[in-house]
Amino acid sequence: MKILIVEDEPQMLENMKQTLELEHYTVESASDYSVAVNKISNYDYDCILLDINLPDGNGFDLLTKLKTMKKADAVIVVSAKNSLDDKLFGLNNGADDYLAKPFHMAELHARVKAVLRRKYFEGNKLMQVGNLQIEPENRNTNIDGEEIVLNRKEFDILLYLMTNKSRLVTKAALAEHVWGDHIDQADSFDFIYSQIKNLRKKLEKATLTIEAVYGIGYKLDFVK
Amino acid sequence: MKLLNYTSKYLLILLVPLITIWAVIFYYALLDEIYDSLDDGLENQKVMVLEHPELIESAFENQNFKKGNHVIEKIGEQEYHNFEESYRDSLMYMQNEKDYEPVRVFESTFKDSGAYYKIKIITSMVEEDDLIKNLATYLIILYLLILISIVSLNNFVLRKIWKPFYSLIDQLKSFRIENETTLKINKTDIDEFELLNQTMEQLTEKSRKSYLNQKHFIENASHELQTPLAISINKLELFSEKNDLTEEQLKDVGFVLDNLARLTRLNKSLLLLSKIENQQFVEVERVDFESLVNHIAQDFEDLLLHKGTTLNIVVKNELQYQMNKDLAIIMLTNLMKNAIVHGVKQGTINIVILGKQLILSNYGVNHALDDDKLFSRFEKMNTDSRSTGLGLAIAKAITQKYQLQLNYTYSTIHNFIVVFP
Secondary structure, three states, X not given: OEEEEEOOOHHHHHHHHHHHHXXXXXEXXXXXXXXXXXXXXXXXXXXXXXXXXXXXXXXXXHHHHHHHOOOOOEEEEXXXXXXXXXXXXXXXXXXXXXXXXXXXXXXXXXXXXHHHHHHHHOOOOOEEEOOEEEEOOOOEEEEOOEEOOOOHHHHHHHHHHHHOOXXXXXXXXXXXXXXXXXXXXXXXXXXXXXXXXXXXXXXXXXXXXXXXXOOOEEEEXXXX | OOHHHHHHHHHHHHHHHHHHHHHHHHHHHHHHHHHHHHHHHHHHHHHHHHHOHHHXXXXXXXXXXXXXXXXEEEEOHHHHHHOOOEEEEEEEEEXXXXXXXXXXXXXXXXXXXOEEEEEEEEEEOOOHHHHHHHHHHHHHHHHHHHHHXXXXXXXXXXXHHOHHHHHHHHHHHHOOOOOOOOOOOOOOOOHHHHHHHHHHHHHHHHHHXXXXXXXXXXXXXXXXXXHHHHHHHHHHHHHHHOOOOOHHHHHHXXXXXXXXXXXXXXXXXXXXXXXXXXXXXXXXXXXXHHHHHHHHHHHOHHHHHHHOOEEEEEEOOOOEEEEOHHHHHHHHHHHHHHHHHHOOOOOEEEEEEEOOEEEEEEOOOOOOOOOOOOOOOOOOOOOOOOOOOOHHHHHHHHHHHOOOEEEEEEOOOEEEEEEOO
């Protein structure tokens, strides 16, 4: 899978590049508008991460260009301006998703994967870790073909951790993704622990572990 | 008191002594003129009497002025030489008035064919008390006339002259710095008003500009902070994934991440506040608060369970209101978060919809909170690192935007009441 990151902030670009490469994507980058235009004209990408505010142009113009070139690249608009207008404008003009800065790396993976999944498998992709299979769109979970009943939040946690398989997912990232933005201010994220405990119990037969990484978050991995 | 009436008041007060003094002077001048003219008349009569001997004859028989207005009597030479001509005032019984009335008496002497005579001529005098009465009446009428003229002059003429001033005052009264409307200044020919208008125009424009700058400053600053925050958080996330970190090191990274998350929340809250104040939530819809409360209760389910808090929802009636749905959610979640964070463990939170009120109550500290500070920015009840000190300020800003009221009361339980109009 080939991903293009259009981002003028070098450190931001570097972070995104590193984390996506760890997910085994081929990552290319453009740090300004003209380089980006050049790249999208000459190559096809599976997904483009597009910053709106570029020193020499507006990211939204690139969206329009992609449209006139009849390109099918998936686009996720990345913006420091978490404004509803920008979001609506982006989504109405061919963007597939909108991600506001600052975001967690785990959230970036989740968005990229969701976009690619929709693009290539029309939503019917099975995700598998060991003997555990989940169908994101149908919200089905089974271990060796045996169905496991998870509630909405348990399923969301599992899907998020599986999307970020073998990666560290911080508690904050998990809480924001599953419980939404509004939970952010509430006490500590200790309440996540009880959900993880329930999930582990239900997944006893699965060949995977959900490991707590002290003070920071969780990591889902194979049992070797 | 209005400016117009203020000047009139002083003018009218000043007029009272002025007219009084003038009246006294006028009265004496008038009286003096009357005496002068009477005395001339009396002297003239003496001359006429002397030229007509028959008048002299009859005057001898005229006792007490019954047959005319002059009497003549014979006097000695000695008396003739010592006599001084005099005019004096006296009283005389008047038949027509049936009363003693003032008269002017002229006494003089003359010599006729070697004999000496004294002549006394009288004439009716002006009645001073009547004169004063009439004069006072007319002066009061004059004063009233001046009063009416000045008041009506003020009302008709001065009002017209001061119109630009009052128009400016009216506009300043309704001027709101947060509104887009500017002053509509009418042209005027009066230099002072023109200067006032110009100055006011510049002043309001300048304040409005600095208000807008300040308004956008927070928004811009918040936006600018997003990228460095994102870089720092992501760097640390990547860093913590490197497996060669010890537990202690991971713990430290966790602390830094927590604080960055806190900074992010603070930044988002500030941005939200300025967005609410900058009127960036324009879409409105009919929000049903019963379903909203239930929805939020679900969102907070896990957190409530974790804290052992019981949530009671009592809905007595339907409550709907036209507002932005996102803001309605933010308002309720902020109140809810506040109740959870400041509520006691294993406590109870009540949400009641009753009439036009939505009441959210929780048990917390055992005394009432200072409701002056409660809804201000960065007023924290404790040093809880999780709290941004903006939650209630945001809820308040939302209620103000939609003409709702957010009140606080305390009666062993802390009540936050949203009152709908």
